[in-house]
Amino acid sequence: MTPLILSEPDLRARVPLDLAAIDVVEAAFAQLAGGGVVMPPVLSMHLPQVNGEVDVKTAYVTGIQGFAVKISPGFFDNPRRGLPSTSGLMVVLDALTGRVRAVLLDNGYLTDIRTAAAGGVAARHLARPDATRAAIFGTGMQARLQLQALRLVRPLTHAVIWARDPARAQALARALDGPDCSFTATADPAEAAAEADIIVTTTPATQPILQADWLRPGQHITAMGSDQPGKAELHPDCLARADLYVADRTSQTRLMGELRAAIAAGTMPDGEHPELGQIIARTHPGRQSPDQITICDLTGTGVQDTAIATHALDAFSKDDPNA
Amino acid sequence: MTPLILSEPDLRARVPLDLAAIDVVEAAFAQLAGGGVVMPPVLSMHLPQVNGEVDVKTAYVTGIQGFAVKISPGFFDNPRRGLPSTSGLMVVLDALTGRVRAVLLDNGYLTDIRTAAAGGVAARHLARPDATRAAIFGTGMQARLQLQALRLVRPLTHAVIWARDPARAQALARALDGPDCSFTATADPAEAAAEADIIVTTTPATQPILQADWLRPGQHITAMGSDQPGKAELHPDCLARADLYVADRTSQTRLMGELRAAIAAGTMPDGEHPELGQIIARTHPGRQSPDQITICDLTGTGVQDTAIATHALDAFSKDDPNA
Numbered sequence: 001m002t003p004l005i006l007s008e009p010d011l012r013a014r015v016p017l018d019l020a021a022i023d024v025v026e027a028a029f030a031q032l033a034g035g036g037v038v039m040p041p042v043l044s045m046h047l048p049q050v051n052g053e054v055d056v057k058t059a060y061v062t063g064i065q066g067f068a069v070k071i072s073p074g075f076f077d078n079p080r081r082g083l084p085s086t087s088g089l090m091v092v093l094d095a096l097t098g099r100v101r102a103v104l105l106d107n108g109y110l111t112d113i114r115t116a117a118a119g120g121v122a123a124r125h126l127a128r129p130d131a132t133r134a135a136i137f138g139t140g141m142q143a144r145l146q147l148q149a150l151r152l153v154r155p156l157t158h159a160v161i162w163a164r165d166p167a168r169a170q171a172l173a174r175a176l177d178g179p180d181c182s183f184t185a186t187a188d189p190a191e192a193a194a195e196a197d198i199i200v201t202t203t204p205a206t207q208p209i210l211q212a213d214w215l216r217p218g219q220h221i222t223a224m225g226s227d228q229p230g231k232a233e234l235h236p237d238c239l240a241r242a243d244l245y246v247a248d249r250t251s252q253t254r255l256m257g258e259l260r261a262a263i264a265a266g267t268m269p270d271g272e273h274p275e276l277g278q279i280i281a282r283t284h285p286g287r288q289s290p291d292q293i294t295i296c297d298l299t300g301t302g303v304q305d306t307a308i309a310t311h312a313l314d315a316f317s318k319d320d321p322n323a
Numbered sequence: 324m325t326p327l328i329l330s331e332p333d334l335r336a337r338v339p340l341d342l343a344a345i346d347v348v349e350a351a352f353a354q355l356a357g358g359g360v361v362m363p364p365v366l367s368m369h370l371p372q373v374n375g376e377v378d379v380k381t382a383y384v385t386g387i388q389g390f391a392v393k394i395s396p397g398f399f400d401n402p403r404r405g406l407p408s409t410s411g412l413m414v415v416l417d418a419l420t421g422r423v424r425a426v427l428l429d430n431g432y433l434t435d436i437r438t439a440a441a442g443g444v445a446a447r448h449l450a451r452p453d454a455t456r457a458a459i460f461g462t463g464m465q466a467r468l469q470l471q472a473l474r475l476v477r478p479l480t481h482a483v484i485w486a487r488d489p490a491r492a493q494a495l496a497r498a499l500d501g502p503d504c505s506f507t508a509t510a511d512p513a514e515a516a517a518e519a520d521i522i523v524t525t526t527p528a529t530q531p532i533l534q535a536d537w538l539r540p541g542q543h544i545t546a547m548g549s550d551q552p553g554k555a556e557l558h559p560d561c562l563a564r565a566d567l568y569v570a571d572r573t574s575q576t577r578l579m580g581e582l583r584a585a586i587a588a589g590t591m592p593d594g595e596h597p598e599l600g601q602i603i604a605r606t607h608p609g610r611q612s613p614d615q616i617t618i619c620d621l622t623g624t625g626v627q628d629t630a631i632a633t634h635a636l637d638a639f640s641k642d643d644p645n646a
Contacts, residue, residue: 043366056379069394073421087422098375098396099410103426
């Protein structure tokens with residue numbers, strides 16, 4: 001069997017951020033909670049001499065025909081060379097034989113999609129069904145994609161964007177504003193948070209932006225920017241203030257998510273916390289009333305990679321039954 | 324830059340086990356000892372439900388333009404399906420930007436070559452220069468390749484092969500026998516060891532085969548079969564009996580090499596031991612006299628993967644300066 005080699009343009013054309021992508025990521029989280037998953041710790045290589053790092057993630061999900069091994073380089077001097085910081089690929093191995101089925105030369109595109117899809121899953125299961133107003137912190141690729149994912153699962157009519165650079169927030173709001181959903185920008189993060197039903201933080205902040213006394217009953221917060229031990233977007237008091245804290249994977253969020261700083265500050269116990277998959281699988285009740293405050297802490301998991309990579313392969317094998 | 328995609332036949336045709344391969348692996352070991360290497364612990368995923376495992380290895384070597392991330396699946400029910408147990412690929416990333424330069428769809432071929440090349444490096448630096456007689460334990464791919472590597476660095480005129488199955492040992496000896504080097508088989512491992520200047524063990528044994536009282540002054544032993552915590556080819560007394568024990572990487576051999584069982588048996592201390600790269604770099608004196616017994620414990624390292632993968636790319640870029 002010759003492996004299928006797919007390029008970034010192939011994948012961009014055929015694997016959009018849509019409800020199907022959200023559904024496969026949701027199913028993978030449910031499997032993770034159900035125990036049919038082998039997911040080793042992330043292999044992380046730090047390369048300070050070239051201002052870079054490489055992460056390798058994988059997860060074997062029982063019942064899925066393939067599993068992904070993802071190689072994610074981040075080389076932060078690349079923008080000076082006119083290149084994006086992140087790139088990489090996913091390799092799909094056959095779940096029964098380990099043979100290479102496909103190499104997805106996505107340069108990180110599928111990671112963008114599966115990360116935004118997880119935000120959609122979190123909102124679908126934790127945000128109030130009648131949520132119409134969102135606040136987005138950040139203006140990068142994930143700010144756009146998280147908004148797109150939210151709109152697939154909740155009837156948003158307005159979103160406000162905050163960023164450290166107000167000009168960028170204004171530019172993004174102008175670019176996205178439309179008849180179905182209006183977009184505005186603000187230079188005041190407290191103002192952004194005040195009116196939102198859903199807050200999504202998408203920044204690489206190392207100092208908390210969202211403060212606990214800004215939170216209001218009924219809000220849902222998805223924090224997806226922190227994926228390294230030095231990062232934090234929510235003040236540690238936010239987690240204590242919330243009625244429900246949910247991790248994508250507690251073993252990761254305690255090391256590199258918002259939970260890490262909250263444990264260090266003593267506002268959260270370093271123990272078991274509910275995981276997103278448990279809410280999906282209904283082994284944890286999740287949000288119990290419209291007034292609760294919920295937080296979902298997303299650090300990115302190998303099951304999402306396996307889910308999106310095999311979803312991508314499915315999109316291509318529909319054309320070619322021999323693929 | 325579109326990544327170069329190379330197939331197993333491409334690589335077999337252009338990357339032989341030769342002195343050039345031994346030289347690049349030797350240089351990588353020297354770098355490992357010199358400190359210009361970042362080599363994270365192996366990512367290992369065990370999949371008992373399908374009798375499989377996946378290892379991911381990588382190493383960044385300062386001064387080499389690329390670095391490899393190797394994905395090595397071993398699925399041990401594959402032979403029943405007419406497939407080899409091991410397969411996999413190497414991805415070569417640019418050392419400055421992290422961009423994918425090449426995908427080497429080698430199905431484990433380059434691992435075979437770099438593993439045998441390390442045996443050649445060990446013999447070149449630890450075996451007596453006048454070594455003419457080898458004993459090989461095992462009859463698999465590495466038995467053949469280790470013999471080939473030995474013959475590149477030492478003037479072998481005879482080799483004896485032992486295997487648990489005597490018929491296999493005889494068949495391999497018949498296949499390899501020739502005018503420059505004679506090959507015989509034996510059913511007695513003590514007899515195989517008795518006359519050898521160099522002993523190479525290449526088996527997946529979990530109980531020791533080579534006994535300490537078989538060893539004779541002047542011998543060099545390379546043990547390359549053990550690469551998992553349950554494996555061992557040498558009796559723990561062998562390591563204590565030797566004048567010099569050398570690891571490819573002590574942090575690995577103490578967990579998955581011959582050193583592991585020797586530490587457990589109390590015959591070797593769980594501390595610092597010389598590494599092959601130190602002997603190459605002459606920061607450790609190595610063999611000090613023709614009568615010493617030396618042992619080299621090879622578990623396989625990411626620097627070998629980076630060395631062979633970039634060597635392979637060089638072989639192809641000679642054709643095409645834009646590759």
